[in-house]
Amino acid sequence: MAPKVLVSDKLSEAAVQIFRDRGIDVDFMPDVGKDKEKLAEIIGDYDGLAIRSATKVTEKILEKADKLKVIGRAGIGTDNIDKEAASKKGVIVMNTPFGNMITTAEHAIAMMFAVARQIPEASASTHEGKWEKSKFMGIELTNKTLGVIGAGNIGGIVCERAQGLKMKVIAYDPYLSQEKADQMAVEKVELDELLARSDFITLHVPLTDQTRNILSRENLAKTKPGVRIINCARGGLVDEEALAELLKSGHVAGAAFDVFSEEPAKDNPLFHLPNVVCTPHLGAATTEAQENVAIQVAEQISNYLLTGAVENALNMPSVTAEEAKVMGPWIKLAGHLGSFIGQMTDEPIKAINILYDGVAAEMNLAALNCALVAGIMKKVNPEVNMVSAPVVAKERGIQISTTSQDKSGAFDGYIKVTVVTGKRERSIAGTVFSDGKPRFIQIKGINIDAEVGAHMLYTTNEDVPGIIGTLGTTMGDYGVNIANFTLGRTHAGGEAIALLYVDEPVPAEARAKLAETGLFTQIKPLEFDVA
Numbered sequence: 001m002a003p004k005v006l007v008s009d010k011l012s013e014a015a016v017q018i019f020r021d022r023g024i025d026v027d028f029m030p031d032v033g034k035d036k037e038k039l040a041e042i043i044g045d046y047d048g049l050a051i052r053s054a055t056k057v058t059e060k061i062l063e064k065a066d067k068l069k070v071i072g073r074a075g076i077g078t079d080n081i082d083k084e085a086a087s088k089k090g091v092i093v094m095n096t097p098f099g100n101m102i103t104t105a106e107h108a109i110a111m112m113f114a115v116a117r118q119i120p121e122a123s124a125s126t127h128e129g130k131w132e133k134s135k136f137m138g139i140e141l142t143n144k145t146l147g148v149i150g151a152g153n154i155g156g157i158v159c160e161r162a163q164g165l166k167m168k169v170i171a172y173d174p175y176l177s178q179e180k181a182d183q184m185a186v187e188k189v190e191l192d193e194l195l196a197r198s199d200f201i202t203l204h205v206p207l208t209d210q211t212r213n214i215l216s217r218e219n220l221a222k223t224k225p226g227v228r229i230i231n232c233a234r235g236g237l238v239d240e241e242a243l244a245e246l247l248k249s250g251h252v253a254g255a256a257f258d259v260f261s262e263e264p265a266k267d268n269p270l271f272h273l274p275n276v277v278c279t280p281h282l283g284a285a286t287t288e289a290q291e292n293v294a295i296q297v298a299e300q301i302s303n304y305l306l307t308g309a310v311e312n313a314l315n316m317p318s319v320t321a322e323e324a325k326v327m328g329p330w331i332k333l334a335g336h337l338g339s340f341i342g343q344m345t346d347e348p349i350k351a352i353n354i355l356y357d358g359v360a361a362e363m364n365l366a367a368l369n370c371a372l373v374a375g376i377m378k379k380v381n382p383e384v385n386m387v388s389a390p391v392v393a394k395e396r397g398i399q400i401s402t403t404s405q406d407k408s409g410a411f412d413g414y415i416k417v418t419v420v421t422g423k424r425e426r427s428i429a430g431t432v433f434s435d436g437k438p439r440f441i442q443i444k445g446i447n448i449d450a451e452v453g454a455h456m457l458y459t460t461n462e463d464v465p466g467i468i469g470t471l472g473t474t475m476g477d478y479g480v481n482i483a484n485f486t487l488g489r490t491h492a493g494g495e496a497i498a499l500l501y502v503d504e505p506v507p508a509e510a511r512a513k514l515a516e517t518g519l520f521t522q523i524k525p526l527e528f529d530v531a
């Protein structure tokens, strides 16, 4: 059945066309995002959700989203999505980080000009037939200092454009390296210095716990008298009440806001103040940007649902369509290795140490890690997938370490996982043969060659004669057909293991019969998702 996608915001129709062209069943309901109840009622039908900022993907909505695999944000900011809840639920969250960056940077520059020359007020007054030539005295941008808070994609473009306008650009961004700042010819400063020196301040940070209220009452008080403040990033970054007071007192000469702490903004402390320019979240509102983000998000969602390719995800490593094809069997193997460990382990896991050898070490290890950890965590919660597994592991305080090495043995490459609990270490290794089938090649350091089947039986015993016969006869007695039988041992008379790939689950009675023989130290039925 074709995957189903809901478009719940005003996305360009280009997105809908792409979904249709890719064979995806799409419902275009651009107003449903604003209707929480309706969205909650219908979300359970969809595999994908395409949104802008009006749809709020809350934990409550996600609780109802039983089939949902991917949320695609046609734009940049994802503060309207509860990403933690999405990750826990195993839903990928993607955005389109570059599609509207130029448009938004241009809006910030336009807002800077507008507030420097009071263009909106002068325009309104002129329309009214007043000719208030002396009322609207502006300031030049040339030689003024622009303080950029957040010098990422949009902030970086703003820096470049402002330099073209002959402004002196300084930036506060703790994650901006000195090397990158030098390349951008931007002076990297601390926040207090930016506040004290800037004639214009423009914000380009995401809304996070760290950036919320970054221009607090206290910080606004540290700004240079006569400063003008531009916010085309997110409402919630600036204390609007405090800013309104400083505008009234004249300490702040002007403000240009595209975004507000509450949207749609019907009433706001900044409204109706002189020299405050407001736009209704128009940062990304150009035909070019809307076309870009709609096309990108539709392609990304379709690629994920149809090929497993992961692009621009915020809660999962990227996997290209090419990688998804080549890595498919290795991702399966990683899941099986994890699943073996998960099914064998009854006590809390402290650490998962993963070794990648040869060709495996050259792959997208972040994605393989996710698949492996998901395999382990499924024991705890069958709903866990590659997206939610790292979150679940982290919640449980499990340390994950990864090592890679060049090809070291007979295989082109392999993956070995060792899990450490309070009681023991347990390890298993596997590889993918040229037929594309995952194989287990080592358990507890004992070499084997076992094809992975949906139903398996794992036994351990002291290496004595009669084990093969006992296993074979017992399976026969209970009508269990053996597809593949693998044995291994440390040395003659040492510890031995057997792995049986069987056509149906081994019944409890058959296992009890094996236990009665007293030959086995462990008898464990295993299930693998080989679909």
Ligand SMILES: NC(=O)c1ccc[n+]([C@@H]2O[C@H](COP(=O)([O-])OP(=O)(O)OC[C@H]3O[C@@H](n4cnc5c(N)ncnc54)[C@H](O)[C@@H]3O)[C@@H](O)[C@H]2O)c1
Pocket: 075, 076, 077, 078, 097, 100, 101, 104, 149, 150, 151, 152, 153, 154, 155, 172, 173, 174, 175, 176, 204, 205, 206, 207, 210, 211, 232, 233, 234, 258, 259, 281, 282, 283, 284, 285
């Ligand atoms: N008005 C609009 O329509 C519109 C359009 C697009 C984006 N946006 C907003 O703009 C934001 C920035 O977009 P972007 O594409 O430049 O994102 P980005 O991730 O490329 O850049 C964000 C920058 O902020 C920096 N940063 C993070 N935490 C910081 C902190 N505590 N202090 C200072 N700097 C910090 C990061 O290091 C990064 O360089 C988006 O998150 C979105 O909320 C608004």
Ligand SMILES: O=C(O)[C@H](O)COP(=O)(O)O
Pocket: 052, 053, 054, 074, 075, 076, 077, 078, 100, 281, 283, 284, 285
């Ligand atoms: O983060 C973004 O991309 C912008 O805020 C655009 O939001 P919008 O898609 O709701 O216009």
